[in-house]
Amino acid sequence: MASSTAPRMPGETGYVNPRGIPQAPFIEVVEDYVRSRDQVESVLQSFQEMLSKYKYMEMSTLRRAASLREKIPDIQKTLDSVLFLDSKRNSDDSTLSTTFELNDTLYAKANITPTDTVYLWLGANVMLEYPIGEATDLLTSKLNAAKESLKTCQEDLEFLRENITTVEVNTARVYNWDVQQRREEKQAAAVK
Amino acid sequence: MSLQMLPAGQESPDVSVSWEDQQRINGFSKLNSRLSELEDLYQQKKDENEYLEDVGTEIELVDEDDLVQYKIGDAFYWLKQSEVVERLEGESESTVTELNDLEDKIRSIKDEMDELKKVLYEKFGNAINLER
Numbered sequence: 001m002a003s004s005t006a007p008r009m010p011g012e013t014g015y016v017n018p019r020g021i022p023q024a025p026f027i028e029v030v031e032d033y034v035r036s037r038d039q040v041e042s043v044l045q046s047f048q049e050m051l052s053k054y055k056y057m058e059m060s061t062l063r064r065a066a067s068l069r070e071k072i073p074d075i076q077k078t079l080d081s082v083l084f085l086d087s088k089r090n091s092d093d094s095t096l097s098t099t100f101e102l103n104d105t106l107y108a109k110a111n112i113t114p115t116d117t118v119y120l121w122l123g124a125n126v127m128l129e130y131p132i133g134e135a136t137d138l139l140t141s142k143l144n145a146a147k148e149s150l151k152t153c154q155e156d157l158e159f160l161r162e163n164i165t166t167v168e169v170n171t172a173r174v175y176n177w178d179v180q181q182r183r184e185e186k187q188a189a190a191v192k
Numbered sequence: 193m194s195l196q197m198l199p200a201g202q203e204s205p206d207v208s209v210s211w212e213d214q215q216r217i218n219g220f221s222k223l224n225s226r227l228s229e230l231e232d233l234y235q236q237k238k239d240e241n242e243y244l245e246d247v248g249t250e251i252e253l254v255d256e257d258d259l260v261q262y263k264i265g266d267a268f269y270w271l272k273q274s275e276v277v278e279r280l281e282g283e284s285e286s287t288v289t290e291l292n293d294l295e296d297k298i299r300s301i302k303d304e305m306d307e308l309k310k311v312l313y314e315k316f317g318n319a320i321n322l323e324r
Contacts, residue, residue, distance in 0.1 A: 077265040097269070099268040100268070161222060
């Protein structure tokens, strides 16, 4: 692809959205697109191909969105807990009694003394100690990043859906055009 | 919700679709999916709000200095009833704000959809089906 082409606006032919998803072509006049009936089949087939590509992208974006939707409440929960510990840091009751989940369906009691640091699980078997303030910052930025990428996922999904609709409408119109042509041919033959 | 395929041999409504129409159709379908997402979220928040209201009345039965287990994140903390009441009120307040916000969004999307529906039905009549 030539990089010199100017970026196109949404709605223009050849527009590509910020994540590189191309916009589907739109058929203004069917006759411009299919000149004779023999072309109908191949055109319909190319639409079908486009459609399955869009659907595939839709599926993977949906999956990504679903995993983000799971991740966001998790981060939120951790952040809530850290903020709570922070709020208790300067209170007079020295220890905090908790009932915490030791394992699935198994709870144990624990007393927490006021603390200035927490440990965050970073994944890949790594846990790091953070001062509460830094932990809050880190979690907040992670939370915002996750929310942001969920938003782009949703944008992509809407764009994909728009294109799927365009291609579906294209398909219906080419198909209808074909039906119409066939009927006209039949009528013409009957007249003869 | 789509442009209908003609069963072979049926009279074809001879309408041409312009790019503006196509964008209206796309816009409609976009709003439609946005709407169902928001409605799901709304229902979820509404349930949440009901639970909060229920627990709000229940907690009044507990003595102010008694300790209750309050869940933050994945752990339960023993907190004084008075503090729990305070926290519940805060939660309930933010849920109500969110509910109102969602309601506004849903209403404006519905208005927009009605507008599009009018234009599209006028042009395409029976050839288009915009019902859910």
